[in-house]
Amino acid sequence: MKPAYQVETVQEHGGSIMIWGVFSCHCLGSLVRVPISLNAILYVKLLGHHHHSFMLCCYPHGNGAFQQDNCTSRKFQLATGWLDEHSSEFSVINWQPRNSEPNPIERLWDVLEQDVKGHHTASTNLTELWTVLANIWQVILMERFQKLVEFLPRRVAVVIKVRGGLTCY
Numbered sequence: 186m187k188p189a190y191q192v193e194t195v196q197e198h199g200g201s202i203m204i205w206g207v208f209s210c211h212c213l214g215s216l217v218r219v220p221i222s223l224n225a226i227l228y229v230k231l232l233g234h235h236h237h238s239f240m241l242c243c244y245p246h247g248n249g250a251f252q253q254d255n256c257t258s259r260k261f262q263l264a265t266g267w268l269d270e271h272s273s274e275f276s277v278i279n280w281q282p283r284n285s286e287p288n289p290i291e292r293l294w295d296v297l298e299q300d301v302k303g304h305h306t307a308s309t310n311l312t313e314l315w316t317v318l319a320n321i322w323q324v325i326l327m328e329r330f331q332k333l334v335e336f337l338p339r340r341v342a343v344v345i346k347v348r349g350g351l352t353c354y
Contacts, residue, residue: 200311204318205231207239208293209249210334214239216322218315225263232267240275252278252288289333296329297321 203221207214215235220227240249253264268277300321301314308314
């Protein structure tokens with residue numbers, strides 16, 4: 186998994202955990218600790234168990250859209266099959282894998298990482314790190330993730346303008 190999704194502890198013990206989260210402009214969904222060796226089958230199960238219930242809850246009329254974040258091509262292929270099966274329940278934004286530039290979840294990971302680093306006590310093990318991450322996730326203000334979603338069209342316009350090159354974001 187991409188190192189950006191791993192938050193290191195600040196003590197000499199080191200280590201990292203991998204997390205998966207979901208949000209929309211309406212609500213913050215689950216933050217899930219996943220195995221660092223997340224394979225394609227587990228990824229699809231994750232979508233089925235956490236993403237599906239989130240979309241049904243937030244968008245019961247099937248008017249929600251899902252944007253995946255940077256999964257590998259194998260995971261993407263299996264996930265695409267699962268997403269196709271559920272296409273009547275929500276739409277999927279076609280997104281180039283490994284392109285994190287305007288992706289709102291990437292900015293939310295940045296917020297989470299900053300808050301972990303600014304936490305009053307350093308985590309000494311991975312269980313403590315997970316607890317800190319989960320606690321921070323639960324108190325992220327709605328305005329914070331709403332702005333990330335609202336700002337998306339402007340970010341996409343900039344990426345299009347620079348033809349996929351680097352931006353100031």
